[in-house]
Amino acid sequence: MTTEIGARLRAAAREDGLVAALRLLNEETGGGALAHGPAGHAVAPVAPAAPAGGTATVVRTIELHGDTLVALRDPQGRRARPAWSLGLLWLRLGLSEALLDHCLAYLGERTSGDTPLLLQQMVKGQLAEAVTDHLEIETLLAGTEPDDLGDDTAAWLHERVTRADRTLLRLLGGSGFRADGPGATADVSELLADAYAGRDRTEEVNR
């Protein structure tokens, strides 16, 4: 993957949202097939037609701001290519940056007493933590080639994005919990990490 594609995915996520960026990720790096995670899961913006006799099952339908995504399980699904996996990290970074943008606007308008929440010291510190997470993730991703990104490193980076998102969501109070706001995007972003990061531990679960 070139850094240019990563930058486009990051910008698409930040400016156009999760679904548009996920479509771009699939177009640019999907290689014409749906990407699946280590345990055979996929999250896609539209329901792909299952081939007759196919092994895919829909495990969840996800509504996000007027769009519909489906989560699938297909034990025989093709694993995400390294370029797709790296692109997903750029995508989630862009979503987290969009959440930070939203927080800055929201906290600039809200006041406690006569002071914007944005100017309160604790809030400043937490925003600084989140943007530092972004800088760290960006620096680690910059120049990384798809084949250089191991599964464990990718999982660790996904966790860092989730932690940054959670820090930001807490600053939004109840509005971050609305399913018609940025908190829902953050939840679907976590579901993308859930599907595509981590190890396949299916055999370690009681059934």
Add this chain to the structure above:
Amino acid sequence: MIELDDRLLVLRRYAREWGADLAGLALDLERSPELVHKHLDLPGVSFLSRTPIPAEYNPHPLVLDGHRFYGVGGLERVTFCEEFAAADVGMLLAAPGPSLSGVFVALLGDERQKEWFFGRLLERPTWTFFALTEPERGSDAGSLRSALRPAPDGETLLLDGAKRFIGNAARADLGVVFARTRPGPLGVVAALVETAQPGFRATPFPTVGLRGNQVSQVTLDGVEVPAGRVLGRHLSPTRRGLAGAVRGFNRLRPGVAALGVGIARGAYEYVLANRRSLTAGERADLDAMGRGIEGVRQLVRRAALAIDHDDPALGYLASAAKARAARLAEEVTLRATGFFGAGARLEHPLLDKFVRDARGVEYMEGTRNIQRLNVFQGLTQGRLPRG
């Protein structure tokens, strides 16, 4: 360590059994919050519909193994809150009953108000709501703008304003609304409001979790409130104003903190029940989670005992407990998914629900930052016990 006595151990045992019934309904309730209407006879829902009601207004309390339960004590409340939340916090928050409003009526209401409010709740399962939070201003009671003004007839009051993030408002018959009669801290009042009154409108909106609670936005457009429904009319303005409200919130907060402990415990127990052949490292991680849960549980119990003992440090202890419980719920639920690897949330809907519900604990009864500021005040003003 703060341990439960024999009476509360009985309550915990029953609440755990009742919780098992609720857990089986958790996912269905999340899809269809109205499902709660079909389960009013479940022992857990029935218990919630009748608590907290003080003994003098409840002639027929729940009796378990010879012990009477009214749901009014601090330690009693956090005990059953944790048990229900470990099963499904959605049903706990969807259930009818006095809930948060009951705590305020018990604290600030006069005899007639208590008889009217608790009497209504004992007639049949009745939902209540509790409306403090406002658009743009959040849960800062000092800056609220909803207004209670005299009606032209001089007999009644009229309520105008807007509220946000109000659980059960769309299914409630009555509840407590915070409003202002004049500027300043003494102008803050809590009033009992009936939702059937013209001008009351509640509209549920979608949330990431806690869907059983049907969180709503409420508009109040000239809602009529009899003068006798303003809580604390028999108290001095300093006891019924903002200071009275703060006393009430302090009494609610340990229960909210217990929800966080319960959600964390639910996720922890889900791992225990559904993972096999843990490695030594995983076992160590899980043990650490268990210790973390016990630590916050002790903080919550300490705050709960401060209610029962009228401890002046209650507010600060409750804030410390609530901030830690919100953090615990988020951290433990996220760590629990790691035990199931890729696709954990997609393959384990109950665990997924714990992850989403945990986020809701943060904003109930004040965010972590608000609680930290309160703890800081207790520290610097010498009101937080430090040995």
